Amino acid sequence: MSIEAPSSCHSGPASVSDSSLHSHLAHRFVPIHGSYQLARTLHQPEHAPFFRGCHVQPNNQPDTPPLTLVSTAGPSHRQPSEPIDTIRFLQAVTASLELDEVLNALNDFLYDLVAHSGWEYQCPTGEPCFSGGKSDPHRVEYSLTLNAQNLGVFRIKRGRRFSEEDQRRIEGLLALATPAIQNALRFWQVNRQLERDPLTGLGNRRALSVQGEQWLADSLRHRHPISMLVLDLDRFKAVNDTYGHPVGDRVLCKVAETLLAVTRTADLCVRLGGDEFVVLLPDSDLTNALECAERIQHALSQQFVETESDHHIGISASIGAAAYRSGMDFEQLYRQADEALYVAKSAHDRPVRTCQATSRSASSRRASAAETLRAE
Numbered sequence: 001m002s003i004e005a006p007s008s009c010h011s012g013p014a015s016v017s018d019s020s021l022h023s024h025l026a027h028r029f030v031p032i033h034g035s036y037q038l039a040r041t042l043h044q045p046e047h048a049p050f051f052r053g054c055h056v057q058p059n060n061q062p063d064t065p066p067l068t069l070v071s072t073a074g075p076s077h078r079q080p081s082e083p084i085d086t087i088r089f090l091q092a093v094t095a096s097l098e099l100d101e102v103l104n105a106l107n108d109f110l111y112d113l114v115a116h117s118g119w120e121y122q123c124p125t126g127e128p129c130f131s132g133g134k135s136d137p138h139r140v141e142y143s144l145t146l147n148a149q150n151l152g153v154f155r156i157k158r159g160r161r162f163s164e165e166d167q168r169r170i171e172g173l174l175a176l177a178t179p180a181i182q183n184a185l186r187f188w189q190v191n192r193q194l195e196r197d198p199l200t201g202l203g204n205r206r207a208l209s210v211q212g213e214q215w216l217a218d219s220l221r222h223r224h225p226i227s228m229l230v231l232d233l234d235r236f237k238a239v240n241d242t243y244g245h246p247v248g249d250r251v252l253c254k255v256a257e258t259l260l261a262v263t264r265t266a267d268l269c270v271r272l273g274g275d276e277f278v279v280l281l282p283d284s285d286l287t288n289a290l291e292c293a294e295r296i297q298h299a300l301s302q303q304f305v306e307t308e309s310d311h312h313i314g315i316s317a318s319i320g321a322a323a324y325r326s327g328m329d330f331e332q333l334y335r336q337a338d339e340a341l342y343v344a345k346s347a348h349d350r351p352v353r354t355c356q357a358t359s360r361s362a363s364s365r366r367a368s369a370a371e372t373l374r375a376e
């Protein structure tokens with residue numbers, strides 16, 4: 001597979017300077033001291049080395065001659081000499097704040113211009129990553145920046161090479177779309193914050209309910225199993241009471257770290273609140289869930305948190321497991337796992353260990369959880 005860099009030949013960021021765009025660009029937003037205001041200037045490319053704070057930077061820093069946005073989709077789409085309808089384009093990419101919808105709108109217009117076969121968008125943080133179409137061998141890649149803010153990387157692919165002209169068209173359209181991508185990215189980030197536990201970085205109750213309902217529906221549709229673990233730390237209150245809340249917080253973070261380390265990336269790890277955690281395991285039946293519970297128990301038994309007074313606080317948790325059975329809803333799945341947890345909790349009573357603590361026997365917990373499930 002070859003990865004093509006944009007091949008145009010003067011250095012500096014891509015600019016949008018097509019005369020067909022000038023009437024629209026005359027009213028574009030221009031950043032002043034970090035904010036935006038309407039401007040009527042900068043029609044000439046030499047005055048606009050980048051798209052007023054928004055620039056599309058080809059990843060190999062190529063040269064970019066003035067841009068002409070012209071459709072190449074052929075007679076069935078648009079006449080070759082007809083410029084892209086920028087108003088329609090801007091309406092399409094700003095019609096939604098959902099990142100996937102913005103990217104789909106962008107790709108519809110890009111397809112009219114360069115007939116690409118696939119695309120990928122990678123956020124600056126690495127996630128989310130959106131993609132569409134297929135993975136053809138020729139590709140161009142752009143780093144998107146707006147007002148010095150990194151907005152990630154956009155790649156487009158197709159079976160034949162992208163000409164310089166194609167690249168200029170892509171860059172022009174990306175430059176127009178970048179503010180919409182930035183807004184959608186912010187929207188995504190805000191939503192993500194709402195679903196994140198600020199202490200541990202895991203998902204929170206909202207994430208569990210949003211994701212859980214969706215995964216359960218997917219599992220039903222594809223007839224795949226799905227299961228859930230509910231964890232509760234043992235004698236966590238005593239940790240807080242003895243060593244203080246900051247140490248308790250570190251224990252919670254250590255548990256979160258351990259859960260992430262021993263579960264699959266496809267699993268959802270959530271802190272429901274206090275010292276209660278949930279792991280949602282798509283494509284997993286009860287046996288898989290119990291194996292995962294055992295891995296978690298074992299991993300936690302190896303962990304400890306060191307206090308300023310050189311105490312080593314071991315971590316122990318009780319775990320309940322349940323697998324989806326026909327007719328259940330998501331709430332019932334949680335309730336079953338929680339009931340199994342309750343049985344597990346009442347079966348043992350261990351003090352908080354300072355120094356390296358061992359967790360409860362995973363197999364006894366597993367048996368207890370499984371028994372609860374089978375008894376129902």
Ligand SMILES: Nc1nc2c(ncn2[C@@H]2O[C@H](COP(=O)(O)OP(=O)(O)OP(=O)(O)O)[C@@H](O)[C@H]2O)c(=O)[nH]1
Nearest residue numbers: 232233234235236237238240245248249273274275
């Ligand atoms: N450090 C810290 N403690 C918290 C947080 N949220 C809840 N807690 C504490 O977690 C403790 C939970 O106590 P319990 O539900 O009695 O749990 P436990 O002591 O583990 O009891 P068992 O589960 O029966 O072993 C309470 O002391 C809460 O104050 C938090 O964000 N940080």
